[in-house]
Amino acid sequence: MMGRGRGAWWQDRFADRGARITAPREVVLEILQETDDHVTAADVYVKAHERNPSIGLTTVYRTLDMLTQMGIVQKFDFGDGKARYELVNNPGGKKHHHHLVCLRCKAIVDYTEFLDDELEFIGKTQQRLSKKYDFDITDHAISFYGVCARCR
Amino acid sequence: MMGRGRGAWWQDRFADRGARITAPREVVLEILQETDDHVTAADVYVKAHERNPSIGLTTVYRTLDMLTQMGIVQKFDFGDGKARYELVNNPGGKKHHHHLVCLRCKAIVDYTEFLDDELEFIGKTQQRLSKKYDFDITDHAISFYGVCARCR
DNA sequence: CATTTAATGATAATGGTTTTCATTTTTAAT
DNA sequence: ATTAAAAATGAAAACCATTATCATTAAATG
Structure with a gap:
């Protein structure tokens, strides 16, 4: 299977x-x-x-x-x-996602939206970096930082 | 000044x-x-x-x-x-950059290339996330993970 | 089966970070 | 200025996640 x-x-x-x-x-x-x-x-x-x-x-x-x-x-x-x-x-678990972090309370939001644009951008960048720095790149992480509504 | x-x-x-x-x-x-x-x-x-x-x-x-x-x-x-x-x-210091991390030896490469594509992608995504999750987003980080040449 | 190598786990040690608390400094009020 | 209230500081102790040590056990190899 x-x-x-x-x-x-x-x-x-x-x-x-x-x-x-x-x-x-x-x-x-x-x-x-x-x-x-x-x-x-x-x-x-x-x-x-x-x-x-x-x-x-x-x-x-x-x-x-x-x-x-x-x-x-x-x-x-x-x-x-x-x-x-x-x-x-x-497989069968949570899908690809990234994080949105509140700098005050450290709350984490996992977001899975807007990944279509990412796919293209990450793919291209990964390939370029991989070549230029001779790295075997297997993964990436994107995080956004800010202040959530409750902390504002 | x-x-x-x-x-x-x-x-x-x-x-x-x-x-x-x-x-x-x-x-x-x-x-x-x-x-x-x-x-x-x-x-x-x-x-x-x-x-x-x-x-x-x-x-x-x-x-x-x-x-x-x-x-x-x-x-x-x-x-x-x-x-x-x-x-x-x-201001006057290091410019915007991201990181390439070796999972074995933990070496860090700061890269500043290929940021043009990023600008567009990040800008759009940040705006969307900001709105959807009511976050005051001020920053972001992108990291790529892999294995460097020396560790391979 | 014997031998070598890898993996394990209890414990101790490490060390970056945070708490505590008394003191000092800054701000606001008089 | 003087004083009172609030914020910031620093030395030391406490914390606690993570790692090193080392003797033991399990797994692979021939």
């Missing part, structure tokens, strides 16, 4: 990198796929620990970091002292 | 907010204007302390935070555990 064999879509990416598919890593991926929020490492840890009490916080951090480096997860910092994580491509 | 009276461009913004123009704040602004880097709070503190040893680290943090909320400074987190700050509009 997805990918080759009976593995999930991300398993091939692990293989390419020589990373082992372990129980804790599977649990973390599961959890990320089930949520639509920007979760913190602690959030993931709590849920992971419920399913498998042997999973430690350290491993959650390490796994999230690995996934970030692989481009499977995107790491954000909205300014409240905790990093947030979310799947880059969540 | 700039703004009204003999004040710097940011003084009016302070007045509007009822924020006082104090010596430590002036020093922090000076320092930010003199650099083209993404400085950490500690960086600013060291320089500020040189000019006026009575300035404390706490005040530097508080000032940077205030400036961020006012939209005068942009705060970044590139994933190395320290927040970075830079002036949004630095």
Whole structure:
């Protein structure tokens, strides 16, 4: 139903990198796929620990970091002292979106509108940057900052 | 030469907010204007302390935070555990730019190219978002993520 | 099965950032 | 000016998310 064999879509990416598919890593991926929020490492840890009490916080951090480096997860910092994580491509989950951040109360609005123009612009820019700086670009993030109605 | 009276461009913004123009704040602004880097709070503190040893680290943090909320400074987190700050509009300083981040070594490339297309896209999107979500948008950030040549 | 390598988890340590609180400075009022 | 009220400051302590350490366990390899 997805990918080759009976593995999930991300398993091939692990293989390419020589990373082992372990129980804790599977649990973390599961959890990320089930949520639509920007979760913190602690959030993931709590849920992971419920399913498998042997999973430690350290491993959650390490796994999230690995996934970030692989481009499977995107790491954000909205300014409240905790990093947030979310799947880059969540099949059947939340779709591509960007963020609108209130500089006062740190509220986050996820917007999915107006992405048609973006597609063209990002595509072209990514290609140019990629070539000029010899980067293997896998992702991007756009954030707008301002003050929300309630804080004004 | 700039703004009204003999004040710097940011003084009016302070007045509007009822924020006082104090010596430590002036020093922090000076320092930010003199650099083209993404400085950490500690960086600013060291320089500020040189000019006026009575300035404390706490005040530097508080000032940077205030400036961020006012939209005068942009705060970044590139994933190395320290927040970075830079002036949004630095007259005579570094020009508008965005970032290309290596997910492995966390190297940052500031790019200033290809901003013509951006101008149009960002302008339109900002206006739409502003209206739809009732946000007073003052700034934006675009980041591309990938793996640099050396890490590949 | 044996061996090597990777991954894990409990704990301790780290360190950037924030809180606390007494003091000082600035502004507004008298 | 003098005084009273409010804002800003700084030293030190507290916080807390994240990372390093290291002994143990699990997985891949031949």
